[in-house]
Amino acid sequence: MSLQGKKILLGISAGIAAYKIPLLVRLLKKEGAEVQVLMTQNACQFVSDLTLATLSEKSVLSEIFPKSSQVSPTSWTCHVALGEWADLYVIAPATANTLAKLASGLCDDMLTATFLTMPATKPRLIFPSMDREMYRSRSVQRNMLQLVEDGCKIIEPESGELASGLIGEGRMPEPENIMASIHSEFQNMLQIDRLKNKRILITAGATREKIDDVRFVSNYSSGKMGFALAGEAAKHGAEVVLISGKTYLETPGGVKRIDIESAEEMFEEAKLYFEWSDVFISAAAVADYRPEKKIDGKFKKTTDSFELQMVKNPDILAHFGEQKKRNQIAIGFALESSDHLKHAQEKLIKKNLDVVVLNSPNIDGAGFEVDTNIVTILSKEGDIQEYPLMSKRDIATLILKKSSCFFDKD
Numbered sequence: 001m002s003l004q005g006k007k008i009l010l011g012i013s014a015g016i017a018a019y020k021i022p023l024l025v026r027l028l029k030k031e032g033a034e035v036q037v038l039m040t041q042n043a044c045q046f047v048s049d050l051t052l053a054t055l056s057e058k059s060v061l062s063e064i065f066p067k068s069s070q071v072s073p074t075s076w077t078c079h080v081a082l083g084e085w086a087d088l089y090v091i092a093p094a095t096a097n098t099l100a101k102l103a104s105g106l107c108d109d110m111l112t113a114t115f116l117t118m119p120a121t122k123p124r125l126i127f128p129s130m131d132r133e134m135y136r137s138r139s140v141q142r143n144m145l146q147l148v149e150d151g152c153k154i155i156e157p158e159s160g161e162l163a164s165g166l167i168g169e170g171r172m173p174e175p176e177n178i179m180a181s182i183h184s185e186f187q188n189m190l191q192i193d194r195l196k197n198k199r200i201l202i203t204a205g206a207t208r209e210k211i212d213d214v215r216f217v218s219n220y221s222s223g224k225m226g227f228a229l230a231g232e233a234a235k236h237g238a239e240v241v242l243i244s245g246k247t248y249l250e251t252p253g254g255v256k257r258i259d260i261e262s263a264e265e266m267f268e269e270a271k272l273y274f275e276w277s278d279v280f281i282s283a284a285a286v287a288d289y290r291p292e293k294k295i296d297g298k299f300k301k302t303t304d305s306f307e308l309q310m311v312k313n314p315d316i317l318a319h320f321g322e323q324k325k326r327n328q329i330a331i332g333f334a335l336e337s338s339d340h341l342k343h344a345q346e347k348l349i350k351k352n353l354d355v356v357v358l359n360s361p362n363i364d365g366a367g368f369e370v371d372t373n374i375v376t377i378l379s380k381e382g383d384i385q386e387y388p389l390m391s392k393r394d395i396a397t398l399i400l401k402k403s404s405c406f407f408d409k410d
């Protein structure tokens with residue numbers, strides 16, 4: 001796929017790897033992309049704006065406020081126009097300082113201000129690059145996590161020799177590899193764009209089943225997978241309703257969120273959207289059972305033991321599967337402790353699903369609470385695809401790509 005006509009913002013901050021960016025600009029231009037370079041003042045120490053302006057065939061922008069000799073009525077609002085104009089924002093190299101600004105919404109130059117004017121539905125690819133210990137520092141890691149939560153894609157730096165002489169992670173990928181990431185981003189967009197204007201209902205997080213007024217039965221689900229799905233789907237123009245259990249996560253941009261506590265509440269809310277939805281993705285860890293009767297007030301500690309009678313909760317996904325029309329898509333998750341594939345395949349059939357995402361809680365870095373997962377995706381056509389450890393956001397892209405296959409190109 002060529003980049004003909006694609007509009008790319010290229011943000012350069014002051015890492016030594018900036019010296020490789022002119023080559024990236026050449027590669028982008030060769031494929032027909034329009035490139036607007038935004039550069040921090042300090043980045044000009046590493047690479048000349050004249051080189052970048054010549055290669056990109058556009059003036060390089062650094063300051064929000066233009067020099068008085070260059071003022072035109074629109075020149076100081078040009079960061080707003082650029083956010084509207086671009087199809088993609090690439091920031092490479094992204095230094096610790098720039099990551100911190102982007103994560104906290106500071107905007108004191110063109111690179112950072114334009115970042116804020118990019119609508120949340122447009123992709124942002126960030127390539128952190130710095131020395132090993134800086135990269136490992138808690139603040140850099142925290143800021144990267146924040147940016148991922150905000151819907152950006154962080155491409156991890158490569159490991160190798162660093163400018164300081166240290167060896168470790170922190171190297172910016174070579175321009176050819178940055179190009180590969182840009183291509184794969186546009187490829188994903190092309191496929192997932194079939195979900196544009198489709199209505200997607202997503203459940204996320206753990207339900208809480210009350211024992212008394214202060215205690216409940218629940219599980220470790222954080223809601224991260226469901227929120228990543230909601231954010232990615234909205235980014236690609238889908239209408240998204242997200243029904244969520246209690247979580248500290250922020251609602252992704254463009255998503256309508258409904259908060260619930262129990263499985264029964266989730267079921268009641270979900271039913272209201274069953275007819276409406278083109279796709280139902282059930283990412284919630286719904287409690288299978290709830291206490292039969294909630295005790296009024298706080299249960300007193302008067303006996304050595306007590307019994308809690310549990311009754312079955314409604315299976316929300318199975319209900320959707322039962323009543324779904326031919327053109328509605330149902331996607332479920334499976335978390336199995338044994339006979340993984342066999343149970344996932346059974347679930348696919350029993351709940352009348354189109355796709356099942358199987359994950360296992362027994363592997364490091366996968367399952368509840370963490371930002372990564374290892375999944376196998378099974379579809380009703382019988383194909384089974386295993387994937388390595390990936391971020392939940394990348395898994396969300398995979399799942400949405402899979403569901404977009406069910407819709408024709410408009």
Ligand code: C5P
Nearest residue numbers: 282283284286313314315316317332333
């Ligand atoms: O049958 P099991 O609970 O293992 O199936 C898991 C899938 O079913 C998940 O997608 C989960 O969100 C959904 N589910 C549901 N309602 C329940 C239990 C599970 O929608 N009561």
